[in-house]
Structure formats: C-alpha cells, structure tokens
Amino acid sequence: MDLAGLTASEQKTQLDAGRASCRELLADCRTRAEMTEPVVNAIPTVHWDAAEDLASHLDDDPTLMAGAPLRGLVTAFKDLANTAGVRTTYGSPPYANHVPEADSPLVAGIKATGMVPIGKTNTPELGSGSQTYNAVLGTTRNPWDPTRTPGGSSGGASAALACGSVSLADGSDLGGSLRNPASFCGVVGFRPSKGEFPHEPDRGDASMSTAGPMGRTVGDVLLFHDALTGCTDPVPHLTAPRVAYSRDLGGLPVHSEVRRVIDEAVRALADAGWRVDEVEPELSDADASFDDLRGLSYWGSWSHLLNNETVKEDVQHELRHGRALSSDDIQRALDDESRVQKRWEDFLSGADGGSWYDLLVAPVSQVPPFAVGLSSVPEIDGVALPHYKDWMRSCCRITVTGAPAISVPAGFTAGGLPVGLQMVGRRSHDRTLLGHALTAEEVFGTAAAPDIGALATTDPATLPPGPLG
DSSP: OOGGGSOHHHHHHHHHTTSSOHHHHHHHHHHHHHHHHHHHOSOOEEOHHHHHHHHHHHHHOTTTTTTOTTTTOEEEEETTSOOTTSOOOTTOGGGTTOOOSSOOHHHHHHHTTTOEEEEEEOOSGGGOSSSOEETTTEEOOBTTBTTBOOOSSSHHHHHHHHHTSOSOEEEEESSSTTHHHHHHHTOEEEEOOTTOSSSOOOOOTTOOOEEEEEESSHHHHHHHHHHHHOOOOOOOOOSSOEEEEOSSTTTOOOOHHHHHHHHHHHHHHHHTTOEEEEOOOOOTTHHHHHHHHHHHHHHHHHGGGTTOTTSOHHHHHHHHHHHHOOHHHHHHHHHHHHHHHHHHHHHHHTTTSSOOOSEEEEESSSSOOOBTTOSSOOEETTEEOOSTTGGGHHHHHHHHHTOOEEEEEEEEOTTSOEEEEEEEOOTTOHHHHHHHHHHHHHHHOOOOOOOHHHHHTOOGGGSOOOTTO
C-alpha cells in the first residue's frame, strides 16, 4: 500500500486500526519527497533523522501522545513559523542562519496534535508575493507543471501536499497565501475568520493575517482544523444553499481560462440543486484599506530591514508604505475595513435590500499558475497590472471582509493546470462554510494527483530558472 497516496483522513484510519505504522507512513512520505524534491523544492529544510526517531517512539510506546488527534501523521512547518532548534529563514538573507530557541504558538499547537514534522516548507521572502522563491532556499515549482509557480506564500506547503510528501500542512494568509497556492496546486486551503483561529500571536486589531490549515481534501482540512481548535460540533450539511456568484469581484480582470473553469464549476453546482444568482458584492473600499493595513503590518514586523540591500524590493515597497502612514491614514484604513465588513454581512443577510445568501463563490486567483521565471503577473488578457498585488486582488478584497474563505479544487485549464473555486461565508461561521465546501467537493469530486513518475524522471537542469536565475 502506498500510504503517501492516501488522504490524511485515510492515513489516520490506517494508523488507528493498526494496519500501518508511523514508521511506514513516514517512509512512504520520504520516498515521495525524495522522488519530487529535486524538481519541486517544496521542503528545502529537512530533518529526517529526528522525524524517524519520533515515529519510532510513537510505534514503540502506545502511551506516548495517546489520544493526540493526529498522532503519526506527517507534516512540515511553513518557513515563516519559528521552530525551536530548526533553521527558520523566513526566506530572507538576513535570517539565512536563524535558529529559533522557541516554537511559535502555531508550531507548538501542531506538535501537540501528535504529528511527525519533517522540516520546513518554502515561502517567498518574508511572505511577500504569491510566487514562492527567495535568495536563501531557491524557487519552488508547481508539481503539475514544474515550469510554473505553485503560488504563495504557502507555496511550499501546497506543493508538498500535492506530491504526497506530507499528510497535512499549515499556512498563513494575509492577501491570499492559503487560498492562492491551494488553487494553483489542486489542494484545499482554508482562511479562517479574522480572530477565530487559535495559536495565533496577538498582532493587534490592524492585522489581517491569519494562520490556517491545508490538505488534499476538504475532509482533511476539517480534520486538521478540528485538531487545532478542539471543536467537536457537527458540520452543517445543506444540500441546496443559496449562492451569490461573483465572476470578477467588482470588475477585476480575470484570465479567460479561469473564467471558463469557474463558470463550469458553478453550473455543476446549479445542476446539483444549488440556487445560484450572479451578483457582485460592494467591495469598493477594500483595496486602499488592504494596501495600507498590509504596509502597516510589514512596518510593525520588519521595520529594521528598511533599506537593507539584501531584502527584495517588494518588501521594501511595503516597508516604505507602512512608514509613510500617518495616524489619520491608519484610522481611515481601519474605518474602511469596518465599512467593508459591515457591507459584507449586510450583503449576505439581505440587510442591504437585496436577496440573502448562504455564501459567495468567485475565482480564487485571477490567473492560472504562471511561468516560474516571472516574479509577478504583468498583464491579464491585455490589461496591464502595475503592482505585484494586482493579479491577486480577488483574494485581497475578501481578506478585508474578515470572513472565512476556502479554495476548493474546481477543474483544470485546457493545459492541465489546476483552478480553485473560492467560497466565502459569514464571519465567525467558519464551520458552516466548511460544510458547504464538503458539499461542493461531493459535486466536483476530489482532485487528482500530479504525475509523480514524471516529476521523478525530470532533469532539473532542463527547466527554466526561477526569477533569481
């Protein structure tokens, strides 16, 4: 049995029933990683010996972490999350040799679930930009087509999941960093409601970032989510939800292939009995608020790196933006955020005078996975995009609502690249949204896996270089 090819839920069933050992699962995941990592570079920092020691102890001592909800499953931590005793670079040259003394709250929480960590997943420098490359650990490639990007900033996590190198993975999401790479790699990424996910450090009311779970199926994400939150409530199951369908989230340019795949996915939901209305939410205040609060977040965390010549320009742009904000600018951004969030709740509830909806569905990303050599997307179907965030506004605008959002695999482009459907619910109704996502997955089916054999036989030297050469 190829344990690495099973979903996390199936792996857990095998482990719990004694039909597989923690050692065997880890060995199969290691085989997948050794087959794919020379090309994909999703987990550039590994510690197999420590992982094998832990797996062996779990097998040899049934009382060790007995009752831990994810005991024996395999994971790797995003390289933005401090991990005690393990090189944690944030993808940034000033931290190339950084080894934290303590775990972040998220890493500590994941370790307590009983999973076996194997290393760190790659990320863009300081999480900036939804293209996973950096000068410390190199470029991560999309397992579906290694000439393409896996997205980001949780690009290493999504690629490792798609390859079967890990059972589950953590990610974080400010402007789409759980949703975008999930869409690009054919896996599931869930951004919880603002302030709802545990094990998050307090970054203040202005922070829009949140950690969240990633998996190969919605069921896997739910398994991970429940293990971290301790929630045992049943998931609502509505067979005919009422859905608002936004094709472009307020006039954003969307690639023709993404439009086609999402249109087909929404028609499939309608054919399955979902009640679908094409309608656009009012998100006009979201862009400026997002840009200002993102800049403020970067300035609060990384101001000491301003003008550091080793730190990339996208980060320097955010730092300059954050430094330039006045107290009035910050208050205006927070007021705009509050207005967007109020309008969002009114939109779904019908308090704005329109119809009520259970959720909204829309594109996750405005483009399919793009060439790995590009640092960003310069245009969409002839529409110029002057800033690196402009191709991911479809995620950024939803971030400002504070609502839960999930990317579910919905189909493929004509060239065989994955495209995800973004599903967005009411704030603090995360479990209801997960129930809708489970129902959608029943309609679409679970995503296939990329061709591992093809990756294993690809010569990395034949592939185009990443943005840094």
